[in-house]
Amino acid sequence: MILAWLIILLMSCGLLAWLAGRWNNILPRVISLAGVSVQFLVVVWLWVNHQQGNGSSRWITSYTHSWIPAFGIQIKLGVDGLSLLMLALTSFLGILSILASWKEIKDRVGFFHFNLLFVLAGITGVFLSLDLFLFYFSWEVMLIPMYFLISIWGNENRVYAAYKFFLFTQASGLLMFLSILGLYLVHGQHTGVYTFDYEQLLSTVMAPQTAFLLMLGFVIAFIVKLSTVPFHSWLPDAHTQAPTAGSVILAGLLLKTGAYGLIRFVLPLFPQASHQFAPVAMILGVISILYGAKLAFAQTDLKRLVAYISVSHMGFILLGIYAFNEMAMQGVVMQMVVHGVSTGALFIIAGALHERIHTRDIAQMGGLWSKMPKMGAMGLIFVMASLGLPGLGNFVAEILILIGSFFANKALTIVATIGLVAATIYALRIMQKVFYGTEQKQWNVADFGLREMGIMVSLSVVIIWLGLFPATVLNLAKSTVVNVVGSINKKTEAKTEAKNCKYPGPDHSVVGMVVIRESLPDNQINPKTQIKDDRTGY
């Protein structure tokens, strides 16, 4: 029940904020902040509770309520380690994005927060749904408010960007909807039970070809969200034009729903088809890594640059998901969290800069460190995080993904590793152009205030914590990851001998992984720290 309340809470706070916005500009902010904070506390409470009493069920807690029984549609919510992590990320970034827009948004404050909270509610719904209809429902619910956020409070080219965002995600979402319906009907025709229940649909038997087609519908929706290369073009526009809070939520959460969908739905529902699709997905992932990095390097617009960094980082996620082993999957989960934090932080910095100097063009910046040392220092932390500096969360994620996918596909992984080198180039370019170098103009600007420092400090604490103690995340997500990887490998194990050469069998890989993973924090950091020393000489 508490899960349903989470969504209801956000929605009702959103409505309240809208109403309150008629009288007062502060009230909506306070209401929404309170709402999201309550959500955060509930998630933390669930987290702590979960670690104390470990239930035998797969779900930490779940809630079922009938909705439209005529179609077999239920309100079925469940939370396991993965979704708990994602929820924590949602509410954390939610709080920060409300704080970040505290001064930025000056008109229609009530409506702004209404939209913000509805996006968050939709995202929460996506991470909780265990009914495919409900999942699609939430998937769409998060779009419209996001569209409003971009098209009303965005920057100069907002209408175009909002259109593009909406049409890309809506068109791909409808394809997914067709697939969901297809799955529903196939399952119904086989068993006579027409239901959208995730757990029942898991056991659907279908012809390989049907499975592949249905899977494609899902995959397209998710990789559009993940902004994998051929479908990435909405992302730079949307990120650039959105207000800060919008960018943070887009990068930090909306992209993650794609990855979450792949892990939660595509792999368990279509294990064999996923195996067929894996090479393509991994190639797309690698292309995204490199292409995103290349384009990030070429941008002059700070927000656009960060957006392409996201494309590159999401490539790692795709690569890791389709490596089908526990280690890479752990890395993916890690990447989902740390990317949300680090890119969110970069967007907040970009937004703060934009607010102060009214440009996002990095050619006009330069030498800002002397003016804004606090912002510079914070910028340094997150730039280093996104280039994968050891000691910060992103490093753990990327190294896990790379090692994991090395087992699955050596050649591609080697190519993907180049992405790390490229990352140093684009990331250092940010520092160089924005904070170091000579001043292009005489900016008269204020440094971060207390509120902004609060935001940034909490973000940097998280990212350093995750870099030093990744087990916090890894342990929580472990059961889900083992489940997913186990299910996908188990079902295909018996298929062919040939597959085993390509992908290591579950036992072998898992055992190997565990050893590496446990020794990871101290073992892996040392060799790279030297590289770091070299880089600082830039």
Next chain:
Amino acid sequence: MVILAGGILFTMILIAVKRNHRLTFITTLLVISASVIAALLQIGEKPHTIGEIAVVDRFGSYYQVLLLSATFVICIFSYISLRRFFPGKRKEEYYLLLMLAALGSCMMAISAHFISFFVSIEILTISLYTLISYYRERQKAIEAGLKYLILAAMSSSFLLFGMALVYAVSGTMSFFGLSAIMPSLNPSGILMLVAGIGLMIVGIGFKLALVPFHMWAPDVYEGASAPVSAFIASVSKGSVVALLLRLFMIADLYRYEKIMLAFTVIAVLSMLIGNLLALMQNNVKRILAYSSIAHLGYLLVAFIAGKGMGIQAATFYITIYIVTILGAFGMITVLSHSDNEAADIENYKGLFWRRPFLAGMLTIFLLSLAGIPLTAGFIGKYFLLTAGLGKAQWMLAFVLVASSVIGLFYYLRLIVTMMKQDGDAISISSPSPAPSVYGIFVLAALGVLVVSLGVCPGWLVDIVKSISP
């Protein structure tokens, strides 16, 4: 039915005795509500036939309730619109015509015979000619009325010729008789029958404004006043859909592949062309006209899927469509100035900041037309897709999805226009009159209905399931 017909006579006499707009309006509302209640009472009865010409069953009664309630709402909008446009002119006859049209459509919903079908469709159309050109001072009203007259007359002749052909082979004009006689037809007879039905499709296609019989729709919607357009889009189409479903159900015409092929082509064309042409419009009424072409195309997907699920989905969809389109046209009515209707897209610029409540409602209606979750339109579309996919109509389902993405463009455009800053909006100069309170109330009710159906549609689904034979 009888109440409605009697009510019309009564109102006519009343007008002869005393001309008073408000009085006529209230009488009309009373008559319509009485008929709704009568139709509701009918639902409990056992299905029976009236002679050969009509069937009274749950299906028919459901449609009657639906159509009459829609007329009720349109009546209120008409009252608002008439008061604003026609101060000091004779407007009482308008309600008579409206009730007559409603009578025609209710009769159509229960007819099971070609004669009753034709008579009711003529009652409906002839009242509509007059209603369309009722505001005769306006230039386009006469043009629209004439256009509708000529095209409708032509479509009626197609319909009649089709019926004649069917009668020539089967010797019966009743739907039941037709279904009884069909298995015994020889190939040439079947050919004639299919040809006759094909001609009838032309007639029905005109009424539903399906591509390629859609040319009149945008002009007529634009020329007629908003409530009348709403009537054409909702009640008139709803009744034809009811008849179409009944004809195909009873006579089981699904078995003729050629007919179904024709419908498939029509459906695909309607969905695509309706949505594509709507992209280029700047007049909200024309946009709604094209969007209604597309929506009837969507509906055909379910219709083609056939018995059982298909019928339910079509019924469900038309219900939701009627509610939504009434809201959209009602919004135009409420927002209109006394000198012109709020049809141009420019009128909506910055509406979100001038009248947030109305704009919010309009957004809900548009999102429902676009089929976005949390609104009824989404559930309707879901139902259509399930029905279509259930019969493995993948092609149609794909076209539906693709064209609804195209459709999003123009709905979004309208929403974006409403959100634009009103710095340079034109309408500031001419202060818009305060929207009528009744109007806002009705719109709010429709909006709540759309959202609640989008969130928990269970009850309507159950009703629709229970009425389909």
